[in-house]
């Protein structure tokens with residue numbers, strides 16, 4: 585046999601394992617230290633009651649022959665597609681049910697979608713960004729071009745910055761992980777126009793859309809005219825409703841998206857029906873409940889809680905005169921490290937002097953160096969205490 589040699593081109597991912605190792609070492613040397621973790625992007629609030637009771641009812645369905653479910657449709661149950669369709673309709677985005685594919689989260693679909701695109705495509709990836717886009721393309725051996733985010737462009741690179749670089753597959757993540765920056769409608773319209781002009785496809789990751797509270801900002805690329813001809817959207821209930829461990833997401837592949845006569849929707853359906861056997865019935869019932877009036881009201885409270893944490897972090901940085909993006913409309917705060925360009929040194933300093941754990945920007949790409957990410961997914965009292973400690977060491 586031979587192997588896929590592209591895998592040998594992957595860099596080891598040291599980010600979270602190095603953080604964990606450093607924290608372990610510090611704890612063993614300082615057993616009484618109260619370490620506050622503001623690094624990892626996992627949620628801390630439990631599933632909301634509407635979801636729990638829907639899942640409990642679904643478990644009962646599975647216990648009776650009349651309501652038991654075996655294999656479901658690979659692309660999801662109609663009841664959940666209908667709930668997602670209703671959610672998009674409220675944003676003013678009409679969808680057909682067959683455009684909505686239910687999956688086990690955005691990470692899988694973001695990686696798997698690459699099956700249906702040629703390996704000769706040039707891929708455009710913002711830097712810094714969620715590292716999965718880079719690694720999944722390296723696995724296929726595609727050429728990657730990075731577009732740099734920086735304080736100058738607000739970590740929102742635009743097509744004009746590409747000069748003559750050509751891109752066939754364009755990743756956009758808004759609200760962005762790690763920077764928390766959110767594209768405006770006018771900015772997304774420029775990307776849509778670029779994609780249409782160059783016959784490119786935009787892979788739009790809206791995993792954090794539920795954190796957008798500013799009504800003028802888009803939460804879906806399909807709010808932009810013409811996007812259905814050139815974009816695919818990936819979303820997830822992980823951060824929206826605490827499904828990081830429960831696993832459910834959805835991908836929207838418009839019927840209008842074509843390459844010549846070939847329907848991208850049909851290719852994705854073929855891929856999914858061949859390689860995927862659907863998300864469990866119980867989880868899909870839980871996901872359906874997220875979109876009920878009761879579910880939406882309950883998850884909104886949790887999102888407000890996280891955004892409240894983000895506000896506390898942001899106002900502390902304001903007080904300290906530290907530049908940052910995010911914090912509004914996003915659970916991440918991305919700060920410019922004062923007087924240094926070494927994000928691992930800043931990590932070590934915060935751990936040593938304040939027992940706070942964050943994420944060094946270098947872990948999200950070369951342009952992330954000199955920056956640092958705080959996540960707002962922690963518990964309120966811990967966030968408050970961490971920010972008090974930060975003020976003491978940085979004032």
Ligand code: PLP
Pocket residue numbers: 625688689690691692714757760761789791819820821822828832833
């Ligand atoms: N996209 C972004 C930008 C993320 O930050 C994450 C998770 O952290 C994901 C996708 C993956 O989410 P899921 O849990 O749905 O696989």
